[in-house]
Amino acid sequence: MHRCAPPDAVVWPQDVAQVQELAALCHRHRVPMVPFGTGTGLEGGVNAVQGGVCFDLSRMATISELSLEDFSVAVEPGVTRKALNSHLRGTGLWFPVDPGADASLCGMVATGASGTNAVRYGTMRPNVLNLRVVLPDGSLLHTAGPGRHARKSAAGYDLTSLFVGSEGTLGFLTQATLRLHPLPEAVAAAVCSFPSVQAAVACTVQVLQAAVPVARIELLDEVMAGACSRYSRLELPEAATLFLELHGSQQGLAEQQQQAEELVRLHGGSIPAWARAPEERERLWSARHSAWFAALALRPGCQGYSTDVCVPISRLPGVVVETQRDLRDAGLTGPMVGHVGDGNFHCILVFHPDDPDEARRVHDFAERLGRRALAAGGTCTGEHGVGLGKRELLREELGPQGLDTMRRIKAALDPHHLMNPGKVL
Structure with a gap:
């Protein structure tokens, strides 16, 4: 939807020291800077609308500080969601935030990404413990303090959350310390068809109100269900559809499945069968993740x-x-x-x-x-x-005082408006 606006130059820093050096150089000469991860964003966030230098951070791809006991890991901007979970294979842990695209994890922090697992595991915001940020003048900030990865803190302003969702307008996210989660003992997925979208959504609301611990609950309307069925060669009815996934113990899962089935039937829906084999579940979720195509x-x-x-x-x-x-x-x-x-x-x-x-x-x-x-x-x-x-909609959402407060924060950290100018504000 947004016209392409290329930068005047692209740099590929290899480590945080080079990001600092390049940022200080751009800051000194008042040159705009645009952070770039994998380019999977959907709102024109990497467009260089005022030219300047694009910092492609994809070559910074170190995974470090993995603590199985503390359920945490530190990743650089070149590490994608799939790369991290591949690295964690065999540890019993995973990172569940799944926006569909194999995005850069630091890019997911920058946009405040979410995904299919958010209903159980949360969005990026509660899953970020610390950030290493290069500020516009090249100085280095650790938002929770160097090397810290506590699960909570009441120590002053929440600087970590300030940078989650900042979309590259406050600094370069050069490392994110993330919260990991244990892999579930058992998983079951199902595709449920309904007579209408309203019935499917009403069922969703009641499933949540009944405290059924769903990990994923995704809606496809009639048109999307038909499109996904044809594109992914699944035999889905062309009807309002919910993709459900439950995570838990073997014993607990059977009870959850029964609860879910009762609520689906109550709203006129049907569940043909539950898929528990990894290959079957992967086939279903691949169809959901291919919805764009x-x-x-x-x-x-x-x-x-x-x-x-x-x-x-x-x-x-x-x-x-x-x-x-x-x-x-x-x-x-x-x-x-x-x-x-x-x-x-x-x-x-x-x-x-x-x-x-x-x-x-x-x-x-x-x-x-x-x-x-x-x-x-x-x-x-x-x-x-x-x-x-969505800048005008943001103004309507926050009101003049909210937007003015954001502008003051931006001015304090980036007084020359060099970081990803023209975005958000």
């Missing part, structure tokens, strides 16, 4: 834009139904998918880039959806970030 396959030659709103669980059924009606009225192709366990959902809008009228309708719909979420007490972005496109 399945949506694009609905209109070959078109491009896509993913919306990203999050609302309180109680408001989710009404907002989803109203959004479907809005899509129909606007004449847009926008299959819906979402991490509905925490109220977050996306419409993948597929449109022809050479049709200005359709592009305008996509833009207008995305703004209406953002404002609909705000009116429901939600947020204009649950996980993708603000980037270039």
Whole structure:
């Protein structure tokens, strides 16, 4: 959705000392700086709208300070989610935040990423224990103090959370100390079909209210279910669908499955069978993670834009139904998918880039959806970030005082506005 804006130069620092040296040089000459991880962000966050130097941090890929006893590990920006979990294989631990893309973990910190497991394991924010940050002038900051990885702290301002979701506007995240989790003893996944999206979302709400400890609960509307079925060669009915996954002990899992089945049937849904073998579960979740490509396959030659709103669980059924009606009225192709366990959902809008009228309708719909979420007490972005496109919605969400406070923080850390200028604020 955002026009490409290349930088004037690209550098590939190999270690934190080189990041410091390069940042100090750019700061001295008042040159804009844009951090880059893997480039999987969705809101134009790595566009160099004022030129300057792109810092590609992908060659800093060290995994260190792994503590199995403390459930923590430190990673540099070149380490991706899959690379970390591959490194952890055999330890009994994993990092569960899964945004779909094999993103840089420091990039996931920068955008405040989330994903399919957030309903049980949380988003990036509670899973970050410490950050090593190179500030715009080249100085080094450890947000929780050098070498610290305590599970909690009441020591002053929460500097770590300040940088989570900062989208490269406050400094370079050159290392993140992350919280790890034990692998579950047993896992079961299922695909549940419903007579309507409203029934599927209502079932989600009741599953959460009944305290069924789901690890994942993902919604696909009728259009997306059909698209994923064809693209991934699954035999899914073209109906509103929930992908469910439960984590627990062998004994506890059987009870959880029974609870889930009862609630699904109560809302007119059906569960054909539970998949417990890793290969079966991987096949199901691969289809979910391929939803973007399945949506694009609905209109070959078109491009896509993913919306990203999050609302309180109680408001989710009404907002989803109203959004479907809005899509129909606007004449847009926008299959819906979402991490509905925490109220977050996306419409993948597929449109022809050479049709200005359709592009305008996509833009207008995305703004209406953002404002609909705000009116429901939600947020204009649950996980993708603000980037270039949601700055006006952020102002409406936080209000003048909130945005002014953010500007003051930005001015204190980056008085010359060199870090990723033009984003967020």
